[in-house]
Amino acid sequence: MHSNLIPLTMARPGQRVRVTRVEGGHGLRGRLCAMGLVPGTPVEVVCFGGGPVVLNVLGGRVMIGRGMADKVMVREA
Amino acid sequence: MANIVRTDEPARQAATTTRQLTVALAGNPNAGKTTIFNALTGGRQHVGNYPGVTVEKKEGSCRVGQTHLRIVDLPGTYSLTAYSAEELVARNFLIHDRPDVVIDVLDASNLERNLYLAVQIMELGAPLVLALNMSDVAEQRGIRFDLGLLSDLLGVPIMPTIGHKGLGKADLLAKAVEVAERQDRPAPRRIDYGPEMEAEIGKLQQRIDQAGQTPDGAGSRWLALKLLEGDENVRERIADTSIVAAAEQAAERLDSLLGDTPEALIADRRYGFIAGACQEAVRSTVESRRSTSDRIDMVVTSRVLGLPIFLALMYGVFHLTFTLGDPAMGWIEAGFGWLSGAVGGLWPEGSESLLRSLLVDGVIGGVGGVLVFLPNIVLLFLAIALLEDTGYMARAAFLMDRLMHKIGLHGKSFVPMLIGFGCSVPAIMATRTLESSRDRLTTMMVIPLMSCGARLPIYALIIPAFFPRAWHAPMLWIIYLIGIILAVLLAKLLKSTILRGEAPPFVMELPPYRAPTLRSVGLHMWNRCGAYLKKAGTVILAISIVLWAMQQWPDLPQDREAAFAAQRGLVLARTQLPPEAKDELIAEIDQAEAQAALEASLMGRIGRGIEPILRPCGFDWKISTAMIGAFAAKEVFVAQMGIVYSLGEEQDEESEPLRARLQAAYTPLQGFCIMLFCLISAPCMATIAITRRESNSWKWAMFQLAGLTVLAWVITATVYQVGRLLS
Numbered sequence: 001m002h003s004n005l006i007p008l009t010m011a012r013p014g015q016r017v018r019v020t021r022v023e024g025g026h027g028l029r030g031r032l033c034a035m036g037l038v039p040g041t042p043v044e045v046v047c048f049g050g051g052p053v054v055l056n057v058l059g060g061r062v063m064i065g066r067g068m069a070d071k072v073m074v075r076e077a
Numbered sequence: 078m079a080n081i082v083r084t085d086e087p088a089r090q091a092a093t094t095t096r097q098l099t100v101a102l103a104g105n106p107n108a109g110k111t112t113i114f115n116a117l118t119g120g121r122q123h124v125g126n127y128p129g130v131t132v133e134k135k136e137g138s139c140r141v142g143q144t145h146l147r148i149v150d151l152p153g154t155y156s157l158t159a160y161s162a163e164e165l166v167a168r169n170f171l172i173h174d175r176p177d178v179v180i181d182v183l184d185a186s187n188l189e190r191n192l193y194l195a196v197q198i199m200e201l202g203a204p205l206v207l208a209l210n211m212s213d214v215a216e217q218r219g220i221r222f223d224l225g226l227l228s229d230l231l232g233v234p235i236m237p238t239i240g241h242k243g244l245g246k247a248d249l250l251a252k253a254v255e256v257a258e259r260q261d262r263p264a265p266r267r268i269d270y271g272p273e274m275e276a277e278i279g280k281l282q283q284r285i286d287q288a289g290q291t292p293d294g295a296g297s298r299w300l301a302l303k304l305l306e307g308d309e310n311v312r313e314r315i316a317d318t319s320i321v322a323a324a325e326q327a328a329e330r331l332d333s334l335l336g337d338t339p340e341a342l343i344a345d346r347r348y349g350f351i352a353g354a355c356q357e358a359v360r361s362t363v364e365s366r367r368s369t370s371d372r373i374d375m376v377v378t379s380r381v382l383g384l385p386i387f388l389a390l391m392y393g394v395f396h397l398t399f400t401l402g403d404p405a406m407g408w409i410e411a412g413f414g415w416l417s418g419a420v421g422g423l424w425p426e427g428s429e430s431l432l433r434s435l436l437v438d439g440v441i442g443g444v445g446g447v448l449v450f451l452p453n454i455v456l457l458f459l460a461i462a463l464l465e466d467t468g469y470m471a472r473a474a475f476l477m478d479r480l481m482h483k484i485g486l487h488g489k490s491f492v493p494m495l496i497g498f499g500c501s502v503p504a505i506m507a508t509r510t511l512e513s514s515r516d517r518l519t520t521m522m523v524i525p526l527m528s529c530g531a532r533l534p535i536y537a538l539i540i541p542a543f544f545p546r547a548w549h550a551p552m553l554w555i556i557y558l559i560g561i562i563l564a565v566l567l568a569k570l571l572k573s574t575i576l577r578g579e580a581p582p583f584v585m586e587l588p589p590y591r592a593p594t595l596r597s598v599g600l601h602m603w604n605r606c607g608a609y610l611k612k613a614g615t616v617i618l619a620i621s622i623v624l625w626a627m628q629q630w631p632d633l634p635q636d637r638e639a640a641f642a643a644q645r646g647l648v649l650a651r652t653q654l655p656p657e658a659k660d661e662l663i664a665e666i667d668q669a670e671a672q673a674a675l676e677a678s679l680m681g682r683i684g685r686g687i688e689p690i691l692r693p694c695g696f697d698w699k700i701s702t703a704m705i706g707a708f709a710a711k712e713v714f715v716a717q718m719g720i721v722y723s724l725g726e727e728q729d730e731e732s733e734p735l736r737a738r739l740q741a742a743y744t745p746l747q748g749f750c751i752m753l754f755c756l757i758s759a760p761c762m763a764t765i766a767i768t769r770r771e772s773n774s775w776k777w778a779m780f781q782l783a784g785l786t787v788l789a790w791v792i793t794a795t796v797y798q799v800g801r802l803l804s
Contacts (some may be wrong), residue, residue, distance in 0.1 A: 022341065026332055027160065027512075028582045034156035035342035035584055036190040040345060047378060049537060051479040052488065054374070054587060058270050060187045060241060061370070063475055065583030 004076075008053060008069040017074035018042050024071040027044045032072070035062050042077050082103045095146045097255050101170060103198060104182035105191050106153030107588040109210040112240030113182050114150040114599075117250065124300060141250045152509075155190075156310050157197040162509040162517070165310070166638035171203060172295060176205045177255035180249065182238075185215035185222070186589075188359060190349045192231075193344075199233060199265045202296050204256045207235040220361050227358035232266035241594050268350045270302075273334055274342060277327040278302065281320070305331070305339040353747045370589040374472070383476045390469075391764035393461040395557065396550040398533070406537075408733060409452070413445035435625060439725045443621025445720035446735065447613050447712045450534035455602060455610050460655055461499045462601040463767045466593035470495060473584060484565055485572030486581040494564065497527030498557070499605075501764040502685055504529075505771050515578040519571045521768055522781050525760035526564040529558050530605075531711035536754045538715050542736040560756050567788075612710065620709050621716050624702075625679040628720060641670040664699065675721070694754055694790065695797040708759050747802045750793050758789035 011017050019041045024030050032037065036057040044056040053069040054064050064072070089655050102117075104110040116139025116517075135150040151170055152163035161163040171179065179198055188209075198205050212222065228235045236252050238245035270278060281301035303311040304324035331339045376382055419569050424433045464470055470492055479487030489511060497504035504524045510657040511517045528536075540552050572578075632638070648654075648662045675681050676698075683705065684698030692700045699721045706713035722738045739748070759782050760768075769778035 002208070003422050006316045008421055021337070024582075025336075026340065029338060030158050030161055030306070031342060031582055031584050034160075034193065034194065035586070036348070037169070039341050040342045041348070047374065050584075051482070052475055052583060054378070058187070058189045060190055061374075062585055063583075063585050063586035065478065066515070067484075068584065068767065 005073050006075075008045070008055075008064075008072040008074050009066060011074060011076075013045050013047050016042060016044045016077045018077045019072060020075050021073045022071060023073065024068070027073065028068060032064070032068075036060070037064075037072065039064070043074070084194040090355060090459060096143065097147060098254065100146050100148045101174075101176035101251055102148060102182065103153055103167060103171065103179055103180045104153060104743075105184065105187075105194060105195065105586075107586060108153065108182045108187075109189055109240040110150065110153060110182040111222070113180075113208060113210060114148065115600075116238075116240055116243040116246050117402060118148055135708070139250070141254050144254050144616075146254070147248065152274075154194065156194055158303075158306060159310060161512045166509075168310075171198065171201065176203070178206060178253045178684060180206050180253055182208045182210050182240075185212040185220070189348070189351050189355055190214075193347060194312065195231070195233070195679070196268065196351060197756055198229070200302065201299055202265055202269070202319075204259075204262060205233050206249065206256050207231075207233055207234050207254045208238045208245075209238050210238050212237045212473045213239050213462055220359060223358040223360075227354060230354035230357060242597065245308050245667055248436035257466055263484050266350075268296075268346055270343060270346045274305075274339065277305065277331060277339075281305070281324055281327060284320050284323060284748075285315075288320060294641070302343060302576050306343055326734065329595075362793040368589065370468075370587075373590055374587070377469075378475055380787075383472075387473060387476050390464075391557070392550070394457070395553045395784075397460065398453050398456045398553070400550070402456050402481060402537075405452035406449055413441055413449065414734070417441045417445070426787050431629070434629065438720055439622050439625030440618065442719040442723035443625065443713075444537075444613050444618050446715045447534060447617050448610075450537050450712075450715070451606065453533050453537050453607060454530050457533060458499055459598065459602055461496070462598045463593055464495070466591065466597055466601075467586045468590045471585060475587065480565070480581065484569040485577075486519060486568055487582060489585055490516055490568075493520055494524060494527050494561075497524040497529060500529050500531070501527070501760055502767045504763065505767045508771065513578065515572075515576045518777060519568050519576050521772060522571060522758050523564040523568045525764055525781065525785060526560045526567065528560045528756055529611075529711070531761065532717045532755055534712050538718070538736065539748045539752050540737070542739045543743075543745040554636060556752050556756060561752070563757065563788075563792075566581055613712075616710055617712055617716055619684045620713050621720065624680065624706055624713070624717055625720055627683075628675055628678045630678060633677050635672070637673060637677075638670075641666060641673075661792070677784040691790075693794040693798065695744075695750045695793075695801075696754070700747075700751060701755075704754065704758070708754060708762060710761050710763070711755065714755060745798065746804065749800075750797045753796060754789050754793040757785055757790075757792060759786045 005020060009016070019037055019039050021039055022032055032038075037055075041057065046054040046056050046061060052059050052063040055064065061069070100112055102110055114135065114137060117160060119141055137148045137150070139146050149170065151167040154164040154167045156164075157168050159168045163259065170176070178333065181195045181198055183195065196206055203748040207228075208319075209222065209224065215222075222233050222237075224237065231286070234252050234256065236245055236249040238249055239240055261550070269275065278298065278301045280439070281304060282297045285297040285300055300315070301324070304321065305328055306317070307325075307328065312324075315321055328339045329462050335342055337345075355781050377386055420441065421433060421437045424430050446473050454788070464473075473495060474488035474492050476488075478493040481488050481491055490508075491512070493504045493507040501524050504527065505521050508517045508520045511520060536553055536556055544552050633641075644666050645663055648659055651659070654662075676685065680702050681698065684702035687701045687705070688696070691704065696704070702721065703714045703717035706717040717738070719735055722742075742752075759765075765778045765782055769775055772778065
């Protein structure tokens, strides 16, 4: 049973999720791919600080702006 | 390691070596590429944690046996699809310059993500050697590598290195030479993109081959992949537009068939290939746990404490700059005082020597005045190097993102601005990491408002002269803060008028905190000190002499000189006066004459000419002349004040320091206005030149020059006039 699709900004800090789809333009998607955020990748939300979201992607820490995080759809892993 | 000879003279080497190879050093930002570059070439260059500190194409050389290697350090990039100016530089070099071998530096603790770039270089067909860097750190974390197996699976040789200890460099270079010279190079491993995608790739490849559309010798498979990914740069380079159109249609077909864009699908397959290899050859004994970095970040980037910590850190930097630097400054000041007395004493009492004036007033007064601030500069750059090397800079970008967002930029723009506290020139170069040209221009325009190291001597001269001790650090902090606030407001204005546009996506890596190495910080400080001393010994020395000469000539008109002589004669004739009183009167007349001579000089006339313009800001003609000098280099302001007050006064061993003289001549309000004007007005010539180069237009450079100067005048005049009314 699949859990619901939510934007990354709705995930809780500490939550482990799986990237499902990236909405938004070509530049955004390519940028995220290069940083390891490909659909299917498990990521952990590290912190929120109110501004950008910090993620644990394949062991490294990547921060992405709020506007961008809104376009990354994830599923609870 | 004995066979590696570091050399700075490639020309001499050419005679004895038989072969030259070009080696490109590629890798993700923060993978330790610059450290490896330094280890290989012995190059003196800064190592930073901020993604993309390597903004220029840096070259070095070394030798392996009879082979001479030219090593090019490319800017850090995450992929071969270029999003920023820097990434484009790196990619273009790999594609167009076709280096003999590429060394891709991998951060061992972050292997999977780092291999993404490696796989793309591999697909490009470039001869590749991987350097597994910082494997010691990764092994401490409980990660074990089977390098032989990993190398087999990827089809690329892998050499372990530990950059900051210089370990493994000989083997790495030997392997690089071997790969570059190998004649029968095996075909690179081919990543299988799945039947649907492979079919489309095959069709495109065929069309590209038929049309002979392979710009710069790139392989048709690579071009087909890039076209499917929608790479703008490759699309532009393919002359046959029907191929580009076919690729677009293929991409649409794949999207509807597989439910995602080819771009994501291709990336997914690449990561799949990497994950497969890593699963076999890399063993991680520990579950991913909260690292120390995360624990620090919980505090440092927290919503409540983040900004206060940032502001406190900045305050600490300025406090240290002053308190730690103070004693050393005192020694240097005393040293120059002694020197000027000693040099002045070489000439007999009362003799008027031009050479004495040149040495004492021009050289020691000018250059000495600037050199006094060396301790401050060293400390400021130490602080900036520490912030960069520990990885805090990226956190500052994170913290400032919300604020920056409000002005239409994002946190990334804040990093070049922070570097601007050191010097505007590297800061403007660092804007290359920004993807949007509008954001780049906006950031470039406001960077001069970040008080650079060269302005520090001005503040260090003015603040103690006019403000009580307890106010020194807060005052400096306030001045820097005014700069930041103005930069923010100006950026907002630019982004909402002439540079309006969408903020590009904000993605950035937060590198793990690292203890800065002594070597790296030491190198950085040494470079800065050297640059400051060199500047003082060349540019500032030359300008000081020119300024001194402009204040020496033309002489006072003969009739006025005669008038002063007559006054002296009258005093001497008054026989009833005691000798001490006579001497005092004579000294007063001498001083008045020196003052008159200064006013009559070329510099005095120029100063007088622009005085009316700057008078509303509270500046007299002396300050006005110093402001002109400050355009050449900001430190010259201090040098010129030194010269002007040294010429006008009687010069002896007990002459008062410049600060005391300023205190006597001006009010604290005027002192504050001097700092304000120096902060905002015309950036130095070097900044204008780099803005011209980086924006590729004189228009923006001139806009920066004129705009900031007008802004400086308006703000300073307002502050001075309001301040005068209130006091």
